[in-house]
Amino acid sequence: MDSEALRKYSALHPKPAGLTLQYGTAGFRTKAELLDHIVFRMGLLAILRSKAVTATVGIMVTASHNPEEDNGVKLVDPLGEMLHPSWEEYATQLANAEEQELQKVITEICQKAAVNLHKDASVFIGRDTRPSSKKLSQSVIDGIQVLGGQYHDYGLVTTPQLHYMVCCQNTQGQYGKATLEGYYEKLSKAFMELIKQSHCSGESQRHLKIDCANGIGALKLSEMKPYFPQEMLIHIYNDGTKEKLNHLCGADFVKVHQKPPGGLDMKPNERCCSFDGDADRIVYYYKDTAGHFHLIDGDKIATLISIFLKELLAKVKQSFKMAVVQTAYANGNSTRYLQETLKVPVHCVKTGVKHLHHKAQEFDVGVYFEANGHGTVLFSKAAETKIRQLVKEEKDDEKREAAKMLENMIDLINQTVGDAVSDMLVIEAILALKGLTVQQWDALYTDLPNRLLKVQVADRRVIDTTDAERRALTPPGLQEKIDALVKKYKLSRAFVRPSGTEDVVRIYAEADTQENADALAHEVSLAVFHLAGGKGAPPQP
Numbered sequence: 001m002d003s004e005a006l007r008k009y010s011a012l013h014p015k016p017a018g019l020t021l022q023y024g025t026a027g028f029r030t031k032a033e034l035l036d037h038i039v040f041r042m043g044l045l046a047i048l049r050s051k052a053v054t055a056t057v058g059i060m061v062t063a064s065h066n067p068e069e070d071n072g073v074k075l076v077d078p079l080g081e082m083l084h085p086s087w088e089e090y091a092t093q094l095a096n097a098e099e100q101e102l103q104k105v106i107t108e109i110c111q112k113a114a115v116n117l118h119k120d121a122s123v124f125i126g127r128d129t130r131p132s133s134k135k136l137s138q139s140v141i142d143g144i145q146v147l148g149g150q151y152h153d154y155g156l157v158t159t160p161q162l163h164y165m166v167c168c169q170n171t172q173g174q175y176g177k178a179t180l181e182g183y184y185e186k187l188s189k190a191f192m193e194l195i196k197q198s199h200c201s202g203e204s205q206r207h208l209k210i211d212c213a214n215g216i217g218a219l220k221l222s223e224m225k226p227y228f229p230q231e232m233l234i235h236i237y238n239d240g241t242k243e244k245l246n247h248l249c250g251a252d253f254v255k256v257h258q259k260p261p262g263g264l265d266m267k268p269n270e271r272c273c274s275f276d277g278d279a280d281r282i283v284y285y286y287k288d289t290a291g292h293f294h295l296i297d298g299d300k301i302a303t304l305i306s307i308f309l310k311e312l313l314a315k316v317k318q319s320f321k322m323a324v325v326q327t328a329y330a331n332g333n334s335t336r337y338l339q340e341t342l343k344v345p346v347h348c349v350k351t352g353v354k355h356l357h358h359k360a361q362e363f364d365v366g367v368y369f370e371a372n373g374h375g376t377v378l379f380s381k382a383a384e385t386k387i388r389q390l391v392k393e394e395k396d397d398e399k400r401e402a403a404k405m406l407e408n409m410i411d412l413i414n415q416t417v418g419d420a421v422s423d424m425l426v427i428e429a430i431l432a433l434k435g436l437t438v439q440q441w442d443a444l445y446t447d448l449p450n451r452l453l454k455v456q457v458a459d460r461r462v463i464d465t466t467d468a469e470r471r472a473l474t475p476p477g478l479q480e481k482i483d484a485l486v487k488k489y490k491l492s493r494a495f496v497r498p499s500g501t502e503d504v505v506r507i508y509a510e511a512d513t514q515e516n517a518d519a520l521a522h523e524v525s526l527a528v529f530h531l532a533g534g535k536g537a538p539p540q541p
Contacts (some may be wrong), residue, residue: 001147003118004101009146010099013040014138022527023091023353024360024500025082026463027074029063039073039136041094043123043143044106047077048502049087050121050149052113053078059135060159062128065213065252065276068245071132072421073140076124080167080175081417082354087113116368121149123269124169124178125160128216128278142425158216158279160419167416170211180223187422188227190411195229195403196216196428206234206428209299211261213250217420219280219308224421230398237264251283251373256452259293260285271428271438275420279520281373282420286317294442299326299368301427304441305377306344306367308430309409320364320383325520326510328470328495329371331337348468351497353418374418379410387397405433448491450510451521456504456535457526460498463532469497489516494524505532 015037021028028038040118044058057078066072075083075091081093088110096106110117119254123144127133144151147515154165168178168451176186176520182262206484212298218239225234238249238261246253249261251274260266261274266287273284284296313320324338325344330348338344349355353374360366371377385409390403412429414422431441457463464474472479478496492511499506505528509521518541525539 001101001106004195005146006103007039008029009142010037013037013142014491015097015099020096021092023083023088023095025354026064026328027060027072027083028070028091028289029066029096031069031072032063032071032130032136035071035073035132035136035201039099040139041102042073042075042091043145044147045087045091045094045109045141045143046123047107047121047141047144047147047149047320048090048106048109048115049075049077049083049115050123051117052115053066054119056122056124056146056166056169058124058126058162059140060128060142060162060278061124062131062159062216062278064278064280065246065250066475068130068247071130071136073136076166078166078170080163081357082417085354095144099286102243108188117147121466122145122169123149123151123523124162124165125151125153126157126165128159128245129156129219132247135202150323156216156219158160158220158419158421159358160280160393160414160417160422161220163344163412164415164419165481180220184227187226187414187425188229190408191232191429192229192423194405194408194412195231195432197401198433204433205231205233208270208424208428209233209235209237209264209266209361211238211249211264211274212236212240212279213253213261213275213277214243214245214247215250215275215277215279216396217275220279221421225262226231228313231473236467237261246277250274254285254295255297255372258295269437269439271426271431271458275372276428278434279420280295281371282423284438284441286348288439294439296438296442297331298371298373298375299330300441301336301373301423302367302369302375303334303342303444305426306342307339307444308404309365309367309377310342310344312402312406312409316387316399316406318383318390319388320386322365323347323360323363323367325349325366325368327354327356327370328497329470329508330486331371331447331450332491333445333448341445350469354502357417369418373420373423374425376415376418377409377413378415378458382524393503405488418477448510448512449517450508451514451517452506453507453521453525453539454499455507455525455532455539457503457528458533458535462503463495463505463528464496465495470495472496475531480525481531482524485527487522489520492520496518496524496528503535 005331
């Protein structure tokens with residue numbers, strides 16, 4: 001390690017005094033002007049990680065659905081997964097080290113993680129469309145060059161595209177070609193093959209309005225348009241030419257405010273969807289003839305995909321284990337529908353994509369979505385091999401046809417991470433193959449009315465949870481109070497959990513009516529305020 005170069009470059013990317021940040025599920029995120037030293041140091045860390053695993057890793061500059069003024073950075077592991085939890089710790093240490101300690105911290109990481117500095121290293125870099133992203137990705141490159149690594153800068157890409165590239169590179173092309181063209185070709189080919197298998201006389205032209213959150217999704221979708229079949233007509237809104245990223249638009253806005261985004265005019269019963277700022281989440285919605293807005297969130301997307309996959313798995317007659325993974329935020333009626341009507345096992349895990357992804361890997365077919373629209377499907381190696389073998393060798397027509405559909409689904413789904421573009425094509429293909437309208441899809445079950453609230457507290461760590469965050473262990477008396485409140489309402493449940501990023505406690509409640517869900521959420525928020533050290537004025541109804 002060239003300590004002179006490290007000192008010189010580190011001085012060009014100084015750490016603001018007193019700033020400490022934590023690497024979480026989303027990497028680092030904060031105001032863009034506070035990130036320069038962080039991204040430089042993540043360039044250093046990416047090289048160490050690459051040397052440790054002797055593979056290419058990725059680094060993405062984005063703050064997803066945050067406001068345009070923010071930015072962030074996250075690392076991507078060799079198979080396109082999120083950074084290993086033990087390295088999140090190293091990321092935090094390196095980010096917060098004082099300048100004169102940098103070399104010492106790097107040496108410690110090398111010792112703890114058995115990093116051989118003489119090995120080769122390679123990093124793929126991507127960024128979103130924020131005004132600050134180009135300069136920050138240049139700082140990443142500075143970090144990479146200090147430790148002498150190879151890099152490939154993909155420039156503007158969606159977060160899932162970068163995850164995909166990294167996976168392609170490390171599977172020696174087995175997962176696909178590590179280029180944007182490779183990504184567009186693989187997905188569009190699988191989509192066309194699936195649509196070709198559609199025998200139903202649904203609409204011959206498929207119109208879809210897409211709100212791209214004024215982000216990277218608009219650019220990449222426009223590039224992909226020529227690859228789509230003629231009958232797939234996509235109309236892009238909030239393409240970033242006029243308005244600010246994520247401002248009054250995007251998947252997060254639509255989900256939180258339960259209303260359509262600005263910049264998109266909806267006619268009754270038109271299918272619409274929204275991506276978030278870096279295109280790794282998607283939600284669908286429509287307006288009915290009475291003008292009411294209907295949101296179709298991640299729970300209902302998981303349900304649609306599960307129905308389709310379950311039918312196909314039944315046809316190929318293999319003993320594949322399938323399950324759906326949710327978090328405590330999943331609507332109670334989605335869980336009921338999956339377990340009781342579809343008879344699919346449902347597992348609940350802690351909030352955070354890494355927990356869902358990890359659990360989904362335990363099954364032959366693991367479907368996971370967060371209610372916010374981030375999710376995907378994972379297929380085990382054994383299941384994938386068997387399905388591809390059936391396509392080649394199965395004599396029975398119906399079985400072979402079903403296996404072919406499954407094979408195309410495997411190729412259409414981005415298994416590395418939730419991907420709005422890929423998920424959108426999966427949904428469009430399923431609706432076409434099953435001849436379903438957006439209203440019929442929405443009518444599978446009715447969401448229980450629910451309410452999300454947050455309460456500011458002096459220290460979020462006073463709340464400790466168990467049972468996949470569905471029960472509070474501390475402070476004493478809080479869970480008993482919640483249990484008593486829940487008993488007052490029909491079909492109700494409520495839970496509280498500390499935020500991963502700020503000193504607030506998040507509250508979720510659902511009940512038989514909106515009025516009751518609101519009342520329960522308010523009563524629980526008061527209990528949190530009084531028992532968990534609330535700040536400021538008590539919550540108002």
